[in-house]
Amino acid sequence: MHWQPDPNLHSVPKLYGLIGYPLSHSFSRKYFSEKFAREHITGCQYELFPIESIERLPELLAAYPNLQGLNVTIPYKQQVIPFLSSLDEGAAAVGAVNVIKVEGTILKGYNSDVFGFQSSLQSFLQEHNTQPERALILGTGGAAKAVRFVLQLLNIPFSTVSREPQEGQMGYEEVNARIEQFPLIINTTPLGMAPKIDSCPDLAYDKLGTGHLLYDLVYNPEITEFMKHGLSRGIPVKNGLEMLYGQAEKAWEIWKTPAVLTAKK
Structure with missing residues (x-):
């Protein structure tokens, strides 16, 4: 419409x-x-x-x-x-x-996604009392950009994986050979989102263990196929619902606060 x-x-x-x-x-x-x-x-x-x-x-x-x-x-x-x-x-x-x-x-x-993701990720890491040495970002879209910015703020080194890797990115075949090196894995792709709930990123899930954390920006369904792979292996998982609520509240705060103009970059 x-x-x-x-x-x-x-x-x-x-x-x-x-x-x-x-x-x-x-x-x-x-x-x-x-x-x-x-x-x-x-x-x-x-x-x-x-x-x-x-x-x-x-x-x-x-x-x-x-x-x-x-x-x-x-x-x-x-x-x-x-x-x-x-x-x-x-x-x-x-x-x-x-x-x-x-x-x-x-x-x-x-970009209130930055605020929403940062507050949600920090609570996830605090809940499990960990500061991962390295993160893996699945996807390269707009949401991935917000995730990269937050990881830089939190001093967490990261790599990016894509189905069509560009310079500086990894392909799934390459990353699956090294999956153990990335204790925090963040899905920023729409894979697993309703209505296509049976899809998930093409990872070597059998190589994941309890030293991993899985964060999925998808929130519908609340338990995605990506998260199910983690749960079946005893891995802590989190969806994007808290991030969604966080970014919405931040949007309202922005609208209610007088703007301070800065030059467009």
């Missing part, structure tokens, strides 16, 4: 929403609608804006001068950057945006 302006939304004092395409299901709308009701936040509404091209963003903004903030999802986390006035440090470093703060004609981009 393509987005068309809805005149009924003009009466909402403060409008928020999600841009992406397609938007068949949305955690964000459910989350913020429930948050507004639970916390008695009045005059706010969260809607989905399935714009079929990022070129329609100016049209969307013009249609709703009451827009205060947007979440950004696939495929626009990188495509949206040229439309923004500035980026915060995390978004600039990662090269991907999932939150936009709208202040008149000023659009500032943020």
Whole structure:
């Protein structure tokens, strides 16, 4: 379904929403609608804006001068950057945006995935009282960029694996021969996500042991095939649900805090 302006939304004092395409299901709308009701936040509404091209963003903004903030999802986390006035440090470093703060004609981009993943990963590592010597990132997309940024912040060396490895990346065959060297394995690919729940990254799972930790950014289903491989071997696992809630709360904090502009990088 393509987005068309809805005149009924003009009466909402403060409008928020999600841009992406397609938007068949949305955690964000459910989350913020429930948050507004639970916390008695009045005059706010969260809607989905399935714009079929990022070129329609100016049209969307013009249609709703009451827009205060947007979440950004696939495929626009990188495509949206040229439309923004500035980026915060995390978004600039990662090269991907999932939150936009709208202040008149000023659009500032943020990456709350960084906050969500960092807080979730740190609690996972603290829970198991470990600081891994090395991590393996499965995938090379926008989510992988946020993961790389956080691992750098936490001083955890990492390697990246891809089905089509570029310079500086590993292929699955190469990494499977050395899988024991990566105690922390993070899946940033959509493999295993509903509805294709039977898929998983092509790892040598039989070589994994209790010295490993598996983190899956996928949260639907809550137990992925990747995680099942770990659980069957007594390996601690975690999904992306806590990260998802963390990034959503960070988005709300961003929207409610006065912006400090920085130069776009």
